[in-house]
Amino acid sequence: MNRSLIILLGALILGAALFGGSYFASQRACRMTRSADDLSWLRAEFHLGDAEMARIQKLHEGYLPKCAEMCAKIAAKKSELEMALNGTTNVNPVAQQKLAELAALRAQCQAQMLQHFIEVSQTMPPEPGRRYLAEMQRLTLGFHEQTEQSMSESAGHEHHHP
Amino acid sequence: MLQAGRGRQHGALIINRVVPVQKNSKLRAADKISAAPEPMNKKNINPDPGCAGGFAEASDARLGALLREASRNAGPALPPRFQEGVWRRIEEAAAPVKSNGGITWLDALATLVLRPRLALATATVLIVAGALLGVREGNQMAKQDAQARYLAVVAPNSLR
Numbered sequence: 001m002n003r004s005l006i007i008l009l010g011a012l013i014l015g016a017a018l019f020g021g022s023y024f025a026s027q028r029a030c031r032m033t034r035s036a037d038d039l040s041w042l043r044a045e046f047h048l049g050d051a052e053m054a055r056i057q058k059l060h061e062g063y064l065p066k067c068a069e070m071c072a073k074i075a076a077k078k079s080e081l082e083m084a085l086n087g088t089t090n091v092n093p094v095a096q097q098k099l100a101e102l103a104a105l106r107a108q109c110q111a112q113m114l115q116h117f118i119e120v121s122q123t124m125p126p127e128p129g130r131r132y133l134a135e136m137q138r139l140t141l142g143f144h145e146q147t148e149q150s151m152s153e154s155a156g157h158e159h160h161h162p
Numbered sequence: 163m164l165q166a167g168r169g170r171q172h173g174a175l176i177i178n179r180v181v182p183v184q185k186n187s188k189l190r191a192a193d194k195i196s197a198a199p200e201p202m203n204k205k206n207i208n209p210d211p212g213c214a215g216g217f218a219e220a221s222d223a224r225l226g227a228l229l230r231e232a233s234r235n236a237g238p239a240l241p242p243r244f245q246e247g248v249w250r251r252i253e254e255a256a257a258p259v260k261s262n263g264g265i266t267w268l269d270a271l272a273t274l275v276l277r278p279r280l281a282l283a284t285a286t287v288l289i290v291a292g293a294l295l296g297v298r299e300g301n302q303m304a305k306q307d308a309q310a311r312y313l314a315v316v317a318p319n320s321l322r
Contacts, residue, residue, distance in 0.1 A: 004272035011275045015288050022292030023299070030300025034308065038315050041308035063316065071318050113317055139309075140317045 042120075046128035055123040063116045070109040077102045113140065225249070 034040065039060060043053055081098040088095070117136040121129035226245055233240045241247075274280060 002268065004268040007272040008268065008275060011281075011284075015284065018285055018288045019292040022289045023296035026293040026296025027300035027303070028296075030297050031304045031307070034304035038311055041305065041312045044305065044308065060316075067316065067318070116316065136317075139313055 042132070046124055046132055048124065048128070052123055052125075056120055059116065059119055059123065063112075066112060067109070067116075070105065070112060074102065074105050074109060077105055110140075222249075 039053065039057060042048060042056060048056070077098065081095060081102055084092065084095040084098050091099075114137070117133055117140075121133040121136075123129075124132055222245075225248070229240060229245055229248075275284075
């Protein structure tokens with residue numbers, strides 16, 4: 001093999017190793033230095049000060065028990081639905097009732113969650129508040145929208161091609 | 163003893179005539195020849211203008227004498243085939259670089275890469291670029307982690 005080629009390949013490998021090493025070291029160091037607090041994202045993303053963070057922290061602590069309570073109710077209702085569906089080959093009236101109750105609980109929980117987002121957004125300055133609310137709605141409600149949109153698109157596709 | 167002493171003195175005189183400074187290394191003798199008043203090249207290896215024909219033998223003999231004297235004065239004996247090695251190195255250094263078609267640019271690139279200043283600059287650029295990209299990527303990942311952590315607390319998966 002040509003000596004120059006060996007030298008260039010060696011330089012290339014060395015360069016790649018230097019680049020990769022510094023890349024992973026920096027990435028690791030950066031992730032390690034970040035705070036593991038639940039609200040750290042809000043502070044960093046929306047550039048919030050200590051006073052705003054203190055108000056949000058209070059709202060957050062008030063919201064968490066309510067959220068946990070709703071989650072427990074939803075989990076219990078899901079268990080009831082599973083029991084109603086267990087061993088049956090069709091959706092019986094009891095299962096339908098449980099599904100409706102579960103949907104109502106989820107809607108109630110979502111409404112409570114959106115209310116919390118609105119309250120949090122109101123503690124922020126106007127522009128970051130609007131951005132926060134839009135982002136939280138996108139992240140929490142967007143999933144269903146995407147699913148529904150994809151399903152309606154596929155249904156429409158089928159209708160166009162009988 | 164007396165004769166040996168004279169021989170040594172004579173040898174030292176010959177070397178001093180070529181280059182007055184006495185050096186320690188065995189290779190200095192070859193350097194001294196290349197530092198002669200008239201420079202050597204492929205056509206005229208012998209710097210003596212009176213020996214145009216048979217210059218190789220004459221210069222070989224002269225180099226041999228010089229090296230013998232140098233080795234006697236410098237201390238330990240020269241390694242075997244030292245003289246041939248010296249001539250080979252001189253000829254290699256004087257010979258033009260062989261070009262091998264398409265890989266000339268590769269040799270030029272290798273020479274460029276091997277320059278300490280360029281190699282250091284390249285390594286520095288790579289480290290800085292890697293570190294900057296790593297910090298950027300690490301920040302991005304840390305941000306995503308923090309966002310996911312916040313979402314997991316305020317909006318459990320069953321609601322999304």
